[in-house]
Amino acid sequence: MSVLEVQHVTGGYTRKPVIKDLSFTIGKGELVGLIGLNGAGKSTTIKHIIGTMLPKEGNIRLNGVTLKEDTDKYRTAFSYIPETPVLYDELTLREHLELTAMAYGMNKATLDARSAILLKEFRMEKRLNWFPSHFSKGMRQKVMIMCAFLVNPSLYIIDEPFVGLDPLGIQSLLDQMDEKKKEGASILMSTHILSTAEKHCDRIILLHEGSVRAQGTMADLRNAFAMPNATLDDLYIAMTKERDHEELA
């Protein structure tokens, strides 16, 4: 059974839809990359999945339920790492972790055990009592990542995760993602760093102007574009050029 099912979703901010008839699924233990140009609809897609925007048409199921059918089950099923870190200026790092754990109904022992591992992994143990105003961009990103991994959900939704992280941070994140995958969690990751996506994603969804242009494994994509041996960068550029030609014609 799929963890995430996006079925014929159309939606956007105004009447003019940003995403049009979007459909894809993510299976258990899959790492799927959401790739597209600026303005292709990646962020809007993510906003629909996390439930801050509601689809005008179609529906989105997480672990078999829509947000309306069972809000609690839907919300507990995923955690989200936004592109720009969203932190509470008035909470310390420790309090961010504690608040997240409380909200997701975690007991204190689990919180302590999991946060100890994460703090060590991301080298933030000494900053437990710091406020976000003293954190660099990368550290803020790490706080978000730790909160997301603390929850241990079925689906991770990660928006542009590598920008601002130092190389060690990127490695830690990839390690964590790998580990969670092995435990059966799914990951939807949007990114511009195509080489990393190519290397780590099981499947790629190429989004262009609000629709799915192509999706599948790297092999599927190479077939679809008739470009054997192509890298994801090549395919990506080919896709955008192809569209430009169509528009000009």
Place this chain on the structure above:
Amino acid sequence: MKNLRDVWSSRFMHYIGEVQKYMQFTFTGHIAIVLVFLIGAGGYQYSEWLKVVQADFPAEILIAVIVGLLLIFSRPTTLLREPDQVYLLPLESKMSQYFSKALAWTFWSQVWIAAIVYIVSIPLLKAVTDLTTLNIWLIFLLIVVLKYISVQGEFNYRYSERGQLVWVDRLIRAVIFVVAIYLALQTQLLLVIIATVISVIYMVVFRKKSIGEPIPYEHFVKLEQNRMMSFYRFANYFTDVPHLHGSIRRRGWLDWLYKFIPYGKGNAQKYLVFRTFIRTDDHFYLWLRLTAISAIIAVFVDIPVVTWIVAGALSFATTIQLKQALLTSGEFRMDMLYPLPDNARRLAVKQIVRLAMITQAVIVGVCAITQPMFYLTIVIIVGVSELTMKISKP
């Protein structure tokens, strides 16, 4: 290039605009009520006291010391800014135009403090001294002249000494001024003139000393920055100042309070809202100042009905503002994604506001404890708050 008088004028307009903007907020609403009460009560007490004051009351020395001390604080308002030390550098020799404007404003913006205090003391002088009306107004003139000397003197001193040891300068001026005013109140005309001449000489000494010195931009700019910051901080007790907006302070001494919200899923929003309230300056000071005003009224106004009305009005003001402040937030926050009931935030805000208002009620109640039926104050604050919470839009 525009001349330096224009530079001063445009800065001055901007400065006045800024001060006006915040003064409007500072002295409207609740603070105006309090001031009217305090001035009224103070005036009444003073006039009652004048009826019984003893003839041997040491009014002269008291007034001389108070007015003298008020006169010495003559920090120049130069409105200089950091870039000036670069951009105005070529105009160094023409800066006296600018400074004469600045010192004129400094004088007029400060002289009224000492003047008002002196005018308020005139009934006392009439009651306990033999000074004629003419004498009294001549002394008023002397105070104005001394203020002028003080403004010029402090500026010259700061200029020539780059602001070092300004308290020494102030101490010297304080002694001269207090003596001058005291002698004037004793109608020792000759000695007054001598004291005044000494203060003029003192002023001229530092003016001579400052000639040829480069303008101490760093010192003056720092003075300006400090002045504006303390003004903004003052205004922030009454209204939102964007320059200080949303500042967060840990307030570690209140950490023990958080124990009242134990770990648990049901408490997640309360955990967050409580910390937001305590640590955000805007929210915390809002509560603090309204509670303080209510408490001060409870202590100083002996008419229970007035205490009740003020306490009720301020309870309403605190509740509604706090509720709005804690509820509204247009931005995306992570707690919007938490698997919590939709009304969790609203419920948490309600409970935290209730806690804050019960605390206010207890504080004001204790301050009103000398009044009959002081417990009614507590009931009114809590009652009005609950009612406000119920009928205000969610």
